[in-house]
Amino acid sequence: MSKSQPSSEKGHDYVSFVVTKAHAAYYFKNPISAKAHENAAACMPGGNTRTSLHAEPFPLSIISGTGKELTSADGHTYIDFLGEYSAGLLGHSNPRIEEALSKTMKSGWNFGGATLYEKKLARKVTARFSKGGMDLVRFTNSGTEANMMAIGAAIAWTGRKKILVFSSGYHGGTFIFTMAMCKWYHSKTSSTPPLNINLPHEFVAAPFNNLKETKIIIESLPKDSLAAILIEPVQGSSGCRPALPEFLTYLRETCEKLGALFIVDEVMTSRLGPSGYLETLGLRADLITLGKWIGGGMSFGAFGGRGDIMEMFDPARSTKGLMHAGTFNNNVFSMSAGIVALDIYNEQKLKEFNARGDRMKAGITKVLFDTGIYSQEHAEYLKDVREIDSFEDDVRLYTGNDEIVNLPKVLISSRGTMLNLRFTSPQAGAWHNLYYHYMLANGMYLASRGYTPMNLEISDEDVDRFVSLVKEFLIIHLDEIKNQD
Numbered sequence: 001m002s003k004s005q006p007s008s009e010k011g012h013d014y015v016s017f018v019v020t021k022a023h024a025a026y027y028f029k030n031p032i033s034a035k036a037h038e039n040a041a042a043c044m045p046g047g048n049t050r051t052s053l054h055a056e057p058f059p060l061s062i063i064s065g066t067g068k069e070l071t072s073a074d075g076h077t078y079i080d081f082l083g084e085y086s087a088g089l090l091g092h093s094n095p096r097i098e099e100a101l102s103k104t105m106k107s108g109w110n111f112g113g114a115t116l117y118e119k120k121l122a123r124k125v126t127a128r129f130s131k132g133g134m135d136l137v138r139f140t141n142s143g144t145e146a147n148m149m150a151i152g153a154a155i156a157w158t159g160r161k162k163i164l165v166f167s168s169g170y171h172g173g174t175f176i177f178t179m180a181m182c183k184w185y186h187s188k189t190s191s192t193p194p195l196n197i198n199l200p201h202e203f204v205a206a207p208f209n210n211l212k213e214t215k216i217i218i219e220s221l222p223k224d225s226l227a228a229i230l231i232e233p234v235q236g237s238s239g240c241r242p243a244l245p246e247f248l249t250y251l252r253e254t255c256e257k258l259g260a261l262f263i264v265d266e267v268m269t270s271r272l273g274p275s276g277y278l279e280t281l282g283l284r285a286d287l288i289t290l291g292k293w294i295g296g297g298m299s300f301g302a303f304g305g306r307g308d309i310m311e312m313f314d315p316a317r318s319t320k321g322l323m324h325a326g327t328f329n330n331n332v333f334s335m336s337a338g339i340v341a342l343d344i345y346n347e348q349k350l351k352e353f354n355a356r357g358d359r360m361k362a363g364i365t366k367v368l369f370d371t372g373i374y375s376q377e378h379a380e381y382l383k384d385v386r387e388i389d390s391f392e393d394d395v396r397l398y399t400g401n402d403e404i405v406n407l408p409k410v411l412i413s414s415r416g417t418m419l420n421l422r423f424t425s426p427q428a429g430a431w432h433n434l435y436y437h438y439m440l441a442n443g444m445y446l447a448s449r450g451y452t453p454m455n456l457e458i459s460d461e462d463v464d465r466f467v468s469l470v471k472e473f474l475i476i477h478l479d480e481i482k483n484q485d
């Protein structure tokens with residue numbers, strides 16, 4: 001692909017023109033995946049049963065995975081930088097996980113009874129995450145279920161109803177808090193809310209990382225009405241957006257002051273620290289939710305926290321206890337795989353892995369400075385992008401004060417091995433799609449929104465190759481990227 005574009009491609013329709021070309025090449029290269037998607041539409045809406053996997057014009061069909069690589073139905077092999085949206089931390093077909101599952105399968109499954117697996121995994125999970133606040137734990141089938149149970153526990157414990165959530169937060173399929181949704185919660189109008197399937201709790205919304213506006217919102221609540229504050233310490237699905245330490249500290253202190261519970265969603269971020277990410281900041285949660293990688297690639301979720309709160313789920317308490325059912329909560333596959341996963345991803349591996357993520361962030365950050373997409377004026381804050389949301393103004397770059405600084409046209413936001421290259425213009429969707437197709441065409445698999453939570457099989461050489469492709473892409477389209485409205 002040439003670094004200079006013909007004049008016919010210039011102007012307002014540039015990105016639409018090049019996306020159309022990329023789609024045509026993609027169709028030509030992947031006819032089997034295209035046909036599979038077309039046929040699937042006859043039995044699934046949009047040919048899809050998991051929204052995040054959709055990509056324009058159609059998703060690849062994957063038939064196998066080994067180590068760091070995925071192979072599509074069309075016979076193409078990719079280095080997997082998506083890591084099953086952070087659930088595939090161990091890579092594909094890990095031999096130790098395979099051995100554990102094989103051994104488990106030989107003994108049978110679906111027992112309808114307690115097993116030794118769940119008891120061993122519970123001991124390992126509470127030992128691992130105790131510093132973050134987990135005294136006791138219960139298992140679920142997903143992070144969504146874990147957050148559902150944590151919210152229910154907070155309401156039962158406090159006798160209150162309101163749950164404070166944050167703009168662009170994601171806590172599972174029934175807890176999606178887009179900016180539009182949060183502004184509707186905040187506006188207190190009778191207008192029709194954005195289309196959603198969120199559970200009907202009494203949610204109160206605040207702008208992520210915005211201490212000033214959040215304080216006003218909390219102080220306006222009726223006395224003794226707030227049951228819990230629910231937050232991701234790094235917002236994964238909205239672009240790997242880290243919470244400011246001072247913002248998290250304020251929320252922790254506010255919960256203590258008001259008698260509310262501090263629920264920290266570490267479904268994704270648990271990979272970032274030995275006891276989760278929150279503990280690396282010197283903070284503890286009242287309740288923690290887990291998921292993704294801890295199940296060793298199997299379906300998994302967990303919620304846990306302070307012993308006095310979690311004791312509500314003790315079935316021996318008879319009518320005073322809370323019910324927590326779930327046929328597959330203790331399924332032997334997730335339990336046995338999770339035991340091994342926690343052994344594989346030990347503290348030394350964690351340090352090495354996050355260093356590799358930092359290497360990738362540093363490489364892409366250098367590219368953004370070298371190409372002039374990042375300015376030197378705010379270099380200190382662009383080296384580690386944090387964002388301030390607002391219900392009154394546009395999202396802005398954190399610069400340590402109230403200065404209004406717009407986000408750059410392209411940015412990298414991350415913590416450790418959770419990274420996301422993002423475009424911020426009104427045509428961001430098209431730019432993300434173009435970037436996605438460029439990386440696929442060069443053998444790199446990632447989310448269509450640019451999300452790249454790495455897996456343990458990725459090497460420094462893979463990271464350097466990825467960074468070089470990002471540089472190539474940005475240089476090819478540099479003039480148009482800089483001139484976006």
